[in-house]
Amino acid sequence: MSSYIVIASSLNLRSQTVVTPKSRVATLPQGQKVEKVQTDSQDKNWWLVSTVLNGVSVNGYVNSKFLKAESTAATPESATAINAVHLTPKHKILRSASEGRAFPLNETQMPSRTSINAEDKVNDLHRIIKWLGVEINGRYKKSTVNTYCNIYAYDYCCLAGVYIPRVWWTRKAIADLAKGNSVPVKYDQTVGELNANSLNNWFEEFASDFGWSRSFDINQVQEAANAGSVCVISGQRVNLNEPGHICAVVPETPQHTALRKSGVVITPVQSQAGANNFSYGGGVWWTSVKLRRFSFWIHS
Numbered sequence: 001m002s003s004y005i006v007i008a009s010s011l012n013l014r015s016q017t018v019v020t021p022k023s024r025v026a027t028l029p030q031g032q033k034v035e036k037v038q039t040d041s042q043d044k045n046w047w048l049v050s051t052v053l054n055g056v057s058v059n060g061y062v063n064s065k066f067l068k069a070e071s072t073a074a075t076p077e078s079a080t081a082i083n084a085v086h087l088t089p090k091h092k093i094l095r096s097a098s099e100g101r102a103f104p105l106n107e108t109q110m111p112s113r114t115s116i117n118a119e120d121k122v123n124d125l126h127r128i129i130k131w132l133g134v135e136i137n138g139r140y141k142k143s144t145v146n147t148y149c150n151i152y153a154y155d156y157c158c159l160a161g162v163y164i165p166r167v168w169w170t171r172k173a174i175a176d177l178a179k180g181n182s183v184p185v186k187y188d189q190t191v192g193e194l195n196a197n198s199l200n201n202w203f204e205e206f207a208s209d210f211g212w213s214r215s216f217d218i219n220q221v222q223e224a225a226n227a228g229s230v231c232v233i234s235g236q237r238v239n240l241n242e243p244g245h246i247c248a249v250v251p252e253t254p255q256h257t258a259l260r261k262s263g264v265v266i267t268p269v270q271s272q273a274g275a276n277n278f279s280y281g282g283g284v285w286w287t288s289v290k291l292r293r294f295s296f297w298i299h300s
Contacts, residue, residue, distance in 0.1 A: 003070040004049070006032040007090055009102055009187045011067075013060035017046040025060045026053055030087075030187040031076050034067065076184035082177050084163045084210065085191055095137040101151050102166060102193055104158055105139075113160040113228070121228025122251040128159045129250060129271055129279050140273035146243075150196045152273035153232060153246045160230045162299040163210045165202060167191040196244035200236035203297055215296040218249075219265040222258050224298045225249045233270070235286050235294040245285065247272035249296075256280035 006028050014023040017040050028034070032051060040046040040061065047064045050057065077088060086104050093100040094107060111131045113124035132155055134140045139155075140148045154166045173183045173190040183190050194202060203212065215221050225231045231249040249268045252258055259267035270282030286294035 002036045004034050004036060004064075004067040005070050005073040006030055006034065006062075006066060007068045007073070008066040009087070011062055013049075013051070013058065013062055015060060017043055017061050026058060027188070028053065028062070029189045031184065031189070033070060034062065039064075076186055078182045078184045079177060080180055080182050082169060082174055082206075082209075085165065085167060085169060085185055087167055087185070087187060087191070095132060095139045095155070098138045098141065101139060101148065102187070104166065105155055111159060113230075115228070118227045122226065125160060125225075125228065125230075125251055126253070128156060132156065132159070132279075134271065134273050134277045134279055140277055142273070142275065142277070147274045149243075149246050149272055149274040150194065150199055152271075152277075153199075153248060156248050156271065157230055157232070157299075162212075162230045164199065164207075164232070165194050168194050168198075168202060196234070196246045197236045197240050199246055200234045200244055200293065200295065203234050203295055207297060210299075212297045212299050215298055218268055218296060221249050221296045221298060222252070222265040222268040224300075225268070226251050230299045232297050233286055233294065234297065235288075235291045238290055238292045242290070244291070245272075245274060247274070247282065250280065253280065 009030050011028045012024050013026045013028055015025050016023050028051065034049040034051040037048040037050055045064050046061050048059065049062055050059050079085065087102055089100065089103040089106050093103045093105050095105060111127040113121055113128065115121045115124050134152050140152050142148065154164055157164045169177065169191055176183050185191055221231045233247055233249060235245045237244045248271045250271045252269050256269050258265045258269050267284055269280055271279050
């Protein structure tokens, strides 16, 4: 039998070559090794494969376009410390597309924040916001059940050169990394996606290790953004089954200014995806009784 590797972020193993909820036997993670048993006589794209999942041998059908010969598959990236982690895209990840939200954008000529002085940093951030186009691009467009504040915050921070996770290490992976063991980056095995609620936990637990500083003063946050720093507000729901929220606090413009009382900011200028997508705007959402906690963060 020939050996293959799953190259999709996840791949359904099915009892028959019919895509229905009832035909799904298991979900194979990216990097899972399978052995080809035979090709379906009716549809050559469907293969019967054998694999070992969680120590148990199991057979089923998969779509072969999501497999790559083991001999030609790239070795998964590995880490030996609790470092920043991203999934490596196998194809173009576009802001205009709704696919590939677990991956970072990799379009050509993406803007970045590489300037030294504050004024130029601010201009860099405005260029990033304009390029991302949160109001118009499919990557951030809400569905009937999902919103994508975490995706937009991740993209904004990535382009600005600071780290927040789209995927993060599992508890077991962190334990192994803490021992100095080498851990490969494998979707749904050693890393998993973080939603906005989970990001709130990440900020409190890990953010300081990646250059973030917590603030308890929204006026300070707006002033930092106006000086070219990357700033976010993170909120976690009381009901963890409902979506939390994360947004960027961004530099003011002549058209978009913070609301002040006696010269002190009470409502900063925000940029977000969510129930409403906007490049500049926002209200004081973090005081809602639906949130169990919130936090402000600044990264120079």
